[in-house]
Amino acid sequence: MDKWSELRTVYHVAKLGTVSKAAEALDMHRATVNRHIDMIESDIGGRVFIRHSRGYTLTELGQEVLQVAERTTEMLDNLTCRVNGANALIDGEVLLTLVPQMSVLVVDGVAQFRAQNPKCRVTIHGTYDLVKLEYGEAHVALRAGPKPDYPDYVVRHFKDLRFSLYGHDSYFRRHGAAAGSEDLDRHMFVLPPRDLTYIPFQGWIDNNVRQDQIAVIANSPPFHFQAVQKGIGLGFLPDFEVENDPAFNAVLTNKNDWYIPLWLVTHVDVHRTDKIQSFLQALTDQDNH
Template identity: 50%
Template sequence: MSITTMDKWAELRTAYQVATLGTVSAAADRLGFHRATVNRHIDVLEAELGGRIFIRHARGYTLTELGEDVLRVAQKTHEMTNDLAGRIAGSKAAVTGEIKLTILAPFAKLLMGAIANFRVNNPKCQVQIDASENLARLEYGEAHIALRAGARPEHPDYVVASFGDIGFNLYAHEKYISQNGLPKDTSELHNHQFIAPPPNDSRLPFAQWIRDNIPLDRVALSSRNVEVNIAAIGAGIGLGFLPDHEAEASQGFHPVLPSNPDWTVPFWLVTHVDLHRTEKVQAMLKSIKDRQNPS
């Protein structure tokens, strides 16, 4: 994207409205422009970028791949401009619009209390959660806040804060225990059935321990999907690893082995520097912090 494109604020705003509303007429009404002005703004922006932003068809406008990138930039600009306008006006009006969080599905419940508090204080702001395993690109506006596991993110434009450590352990459900009992120690593991991720899945902190201690022929069920494995452990199919918070929040799970610091994963709250200070992001971060450290 050309550096001089960043001077095209009016054109970016117009493109954002066309992309959001789908037609030139709707964008013109929203902006108070003539249709010709909207078309001219699009032409100027496409000439600046050297490619098409939209594909024109009978029902309206559809974004090209280049247009998707432009929309992300325009959306961030739109949010920051609205936030600045509110601050200049000194308004304490309710936060509105949408705030998007990205997190792995098994850990979403860690944020639900904070989201509930956020919604009480900001009922006009809709929360959207992306539970995909794909890392959202915050620099493209794909999410406002990300909860990430593992090594501390090092992107130079990310604002990173510790969320805390999440521990795992080997658990058995009472359904399994009633039929098979529990191993006294690791020497008896070969007598039991297990739920485990695929052997080549190295993302998890206990993956190496599984490879070293659990024979493949004792794995009753294997899935890369953590939620599937949790359901299988809860059904009593075998022993398996769970996040400690998941076991504590559910009934019937019992730890099999002593806690192991090697099975602990650090989690991070991540925002992009451009949106970190916006009202909605600060409001959600405050809700998360208050939930972690209740007064």
Template identity: 50%
Template structure:
């Protein structure tokens, strides 16, 4: 694949831009090539491969399953070549292009400070934040850096670095406490109202701990989105599990249980081995790691 890819790199790079931008017109502008040239490159590539890369439709081009596999190679190669050219030319210190970071929404909030520092040093580099429960596939080029929580990722092509732990506790807003009072002990939790995921949808150790001690809590609001849970707790609707990041700097929320290290969730910085050493990934990692220094 590598030898073929380099022999047909021009055509492959053209197809990559069509896939990334969605239309031939956009790709021709980005490449500085005529539309007919873009179409010819795609036709040549599909003919020689003996398979369709794109499904054509009125609104643009959509990758086939084979096209997705082919273009993930092209994307990585394009980024590696750009990084190599920058290094060879002794760039002026400003990284360009795009860097994509994926993270769960509550943890993504903690990334704003290092991202601001990265952007200050590299104003021509766009940072795309993919805040989602879905684990973006680094091996498919869907993100450059992943900040993940929970068990250590075990993919053989991932570079995984520990990023500490995020603490969790059961919190209440002062408006809730003024209305319902604070629990004096664990048994009192049975008389309080909760904001929480639907039953059996949370794997957090703190929820298992609560269920073991009081049974099924009284639910005021059920939500499977951490952002919704946070907003509901801050609106005083009930007790809910929040992270250290959620409550950082706030004086209007209180932990209602003693801290427990067993509830903390490990965090991991994850990159793909192919792009781990590229300059923009290394610089962003340097800024992110300042959070734990």
């Protein structure tokens, strides 16, 4: 299917919500927008949008088409930036906001960006608050959990934050080793509260941990790390956080669904600037170097 223009049209209708807004943004007639949608739907053999009185909503198939359109748009934008800005000097500041303990995940990318753009300062703001990108509180946000769906945000998958159940040598010296899942009914646990919005291993906890096995409940990830390190109990920790410390031992290694997706989020008004594109590319490329 050779439909670059039609994919671009679908992208704008999905982001803006109506044919009229998309037509205005693309400087084309409404009939042309509708024709592009019809051509895409005819080619793939299914509905991309649900039409209703308030505008257009993506179908499940449309969500897949949108992912293709987003990748296509990004690649074309990146190419344009490289061609037009190859000799441009990037300066000023990039402000990145993230949960504090995730800062280690972007160090290599920040180092790469700084090497390429020595005149541009990177400011990293660690916070648990969701800053408002539309108010300019940050240029880029690294967010965890379900994919953000704010209409003016551009969202790119960064990586998956994977978890395993760990114990520390300080715990095993007092309580003995845990020999897999069949040997956990005599051990204690450090757990998050059940009402947190997104805990990928909550189902396992419900099925395998009794109330009398819970030593501590805390909603602070840094406390979880320290509590497991102090030997209070077994706990779920991100693999990256302990992978270089041999005193932490995985009792149950990461299951397929024990992960939280991480997203790089920008506002549409700044997303296509050379500075932000260069910064996003450095973060995305860091694991490939």
